[in-house]
Amino acid sequence: MGRPRWLSAEEKRAWTAFRTTATLLHQRMDQQLKRDAGLSHLQYEILARLSGAPDGELRMAELACAVSNSKSGLTYQIGQLEQAGLVRRRACESDPRAVYAVLTDEGTALLEGAAPGHVALVRELLIDVLTPEQLRALADGLGEASRRMLADGDTSAGCL
Amino acid sequence: MGRPRWLSAEEKRAWTAFRTTATLLHQRMDQQLKRDAGLSHLQYEILARLSGAPDGELRMAELACAVSNSKSGLTYQIGQLEQAGLVRRRACESDPRAVYAVLTDEGTALLEGAAPGHVALVRELLIDVLTPEQLRALADGLGEASRRMLADGDTSAGCL
């Protein structure tokens, strides 16, 4: 990499907007979910992922990867959610090492109660602010960016 | 808000891509900065903000707001950076309550050393992945979204 290619004005504008939006959006989601359902944004995502999986269960490693969290971090959060009765652990019969996290009925109920408000906020703060062209560009551009980052397992430490 | 308007396929695609990109990007930045300069992403941003400010100094509250961090979190980080000699505190002569964080020469040097690699990574992982139209759409769309979030001080708890 020869001399650094600095960002043009528009590039810097895009980068700043991206960072700011990501940070503020995360804060707002956290706030709202904590208030409405007593969940952190991360916990909500965990439940949502489980809800979308067949039988409402996923292996710990898969789940950690899905929410881009470290293994130990997930162990901690599943512990919290289990205490709250929203999730339970299930041993895998074929592989004693593996553990499934399973969404309980309480978890499902809480998620269904929280989802509408969550979606509404996502709309209000991001989706409905964008024009259709901007929406498509965002989906395409960021989709490609995230795909690439997920692809090269070298730098990404596997899936953490 | 009557019944919830769920996200269309494309909307969900955009939202997922946004979240994933934000998370992964943050992880990569953190990794690279920690490796190359021994700084967390947050610490880098703090130094960068100071560097961009007149005289390389900002009040604690301004700085906290600029990097979207809580006051106490900033106190902690400035403490770390001060110990490392990258920043120092300066009392304000006109108002004894106020404290300025000032970028030291070491801080400037470290930042200048780290910046090229940082920018290169931003390019590689995001900017250069996007087409010019996508870049503009992202800058416009997310710029508007972040502006709106910063605007309504009600929900945003001021600047935290």
Added chain:
DNA sequence: GCGCTATCGTTCGAATTTGAACACCGGGTA
């Protein structure tokens, strides 16, 4: 079967973040 490597989930201590007090002081107001 034996040994080796990789994967799985957990554990542990340290680092960081959070949110609620807290002490301090400037600026108004009586």
Added chain:
DNA sequence: TACCCGGTGTTCAAATTCGAACGATAGCGC
């Protein structure tokens, strides 16, 4: 002057996150 209000930065304990190390075990080649 005395009083309160609002903003400033810090402190503190609790919650969370991180990263390395660990014990257990599957999968593979011999």
